[in-house]
Amino acid sequence: MKENRRCSLNQFMEGLIRRNPHEPEFQQAVDEVAADILPFIDDKYEYRKAMVLERLTEADRVIVFRVTWVDDEGYVRANRGYRVQQNNSIGPYKGGIRFHRNLTLDTLKFLAFEQTLKNSLTGLPMGGAKGGANFNPKDKSDDEVLRFCQSFMIELSRHIGPNVDIPAGDIGVGAREISYMFAQYKRINNEFSGVITGKGISFGGSMIRTEATGYGCVYFMEDMLKENGSSFEGKTALVSGAGNVAQFTAEKIIELGGKVLTLSDSSGFIHDSEGITKEKLDYVKDLKNVRRGRIAEYADEFDVTFYEGKKPWDIPAELAFPCATQNEISAGDARKLIENGCIAVAEGANMPTVKEGVDLFIGEKILYAPSKAANAGGVAVSGLEMTQNSMRMSWSREELDNHLRVIMRDIHAKCVDYGREKDGYINYRKGANIAGFLKVADAMVACGPT
Numbered sequence: 001m002k003e004n005r006r007c008s009l010n011q012f013m014e015g016l017i018r019r020n021p022h023e024p025e026f027q028q029a030v031d032e033v034a035a036d037i038l039p040f041i042d043d044k045y046e047y048r049k050a051m052v053l054e055r056l057t058e059a060d061r062v063i064v065f066r067v068t069w070v071d072d073e074g075y076v077r078a079n080r081g082y083r084v085q086q087n088n089s090i091g092p093y094k095g096g097i098r099f100h101r102n103l104t105l106d107t108l109k110f111l112a113f114e115q116t117l118k119n120s121l122t123g124l125p126m127g128g129a130k131g132g133a134n135f136n137p138k139d140k141s142d143d144e145v146l147r148f149c150q151s152f153m154i155e156l157s158r159h160i161g162p163n164v165d166i167p168a169g170d171i172g173v174g175a176r177e178i179s180y181m182f183a184q185y186k187r188i189n190n191e192f193s194g195v196i197t198g199k200g201i202s203f204g205g206s207m208i209r210t211e212a213t214g215y216g217c218v219y220f221m222e223d224m225l226k227e228n229g230s231s232f233e234g235k236t237a238l239v240s241g242a243g244n245v246a247q248f249t250a251e252k253i254i255e256l257g258g259k260v261l262t263l264s265d266s267s268g269f270i271h272d273s274e275g276i277t278k279e280k281l282d283y284v285k286d287l288k289n290v291r292r293g294r295i296a297e298y299a300d301e302f303d304v305t306f307y308e309g310k311k312p313w314d315i316p317a318e319l320a321f322p323c324a325t326q327n328e329i330s331a332g333d334a335r336k337l338i339e340n341g342c343i344a345v346a347e348g349a350n351m352p353t354v355k356e357g358v359d360l361f362i363g364e365k366i367l368y369a370p371s372k373a374a375n376a377g378g379v380a381v382s383g384l385e386m387t388q389n390s391m392r393m394s395w396s397r398e399e400l401d402n403h404l405r406v407i408m409r410d411i412h413a414k415c416v417d418y419g420r421e422k423d424g425y426i427n428y429r430k431g432a433n434i435a436g437f438l439k440v441a442d443a444m445v446a447c448g449p450t
Contacts (some may be wrong), residue, residue: 066155091119095129112130119375134169153184219377245349317341
């Protein structure tokens, strides 16, 4: 490549789309990063010569396999399993396993790409990966989930290990599924190792892992507000979702003096104008984690409004925390949030805002924390679980929460360093993209064309 050879965003994306057709989520994730990275490396010949961004968007390997299992009626069932091992330049592959009936390779490629930069931001030695299966655990018995997880791990075990690839949980994969898969790996390989994170406390798990993504998201928002001379005290907040991330996002907001107005699930959302208290949140935890009910039951229990089939972004509030799923905030939703006085958004879910929505937030100088920075708390504590497993020890809840707080503060500082514009506005998207890219890029350049 000649030194004056440069690639525009359009040229770069045309090539990526040609190589990855019919994968809109992956294309969206790469476009969002490339828009910031290409101008940044324009005068950095070593990154362009090494084709770092091009290589970073090609997974090291994509593994696709059949998962055959037997249901409770004795019928043989088959699903498709995946593992996308994106990049291990700075450490072994690390990323969750997702079980969802509509899971596609497109989704996993976007998640693995994002995971690579997110893991880099934590400062811990972890590469990026993601995996899962088009399996729905919600309507299955415990025995069916057990048989599926055991079959899934028979194949996955060939490709993972404590120094190779360390999966964790994600949507549809909680403590039950992690336990089944960890036990099967142990059985197959005749070893007890930290090959999976999110394990139970009694067999190598880490305190606050369940809370980490939600807590970390709120810590990042706290740092953004502090950077702008503000705090949570008295501020209203919209939270989407009602699962693990949403629950602990709401919990920490309440603890820091904020007022949570909404929670949601796939059926709609509740609006509690009086604010969700700790006692009400305990009800939600029992509803979603134990009884596996719908958020509409909260509306009946506490006499509040339930909006069927809708998302909460029309409700006026100062802060927004999308914690449900990707692309849940449309351009119209983003515009409505801005019109209603929203001053800051922190993404608890992965890529929950469409590109046009992100552009609106940044264009209007809204404080916007992208998911690769704001929701890095989960994988950060997973990385700390890996450390504890390697050391054959465990830390207390307080110690881990302190570690998490320091990591999120460091991520915020990196975003500020690389994201501050000439007018003083902090473009956290640009800051996160550049800071996450640099560590991986330097390792790739140092190691040569591997």
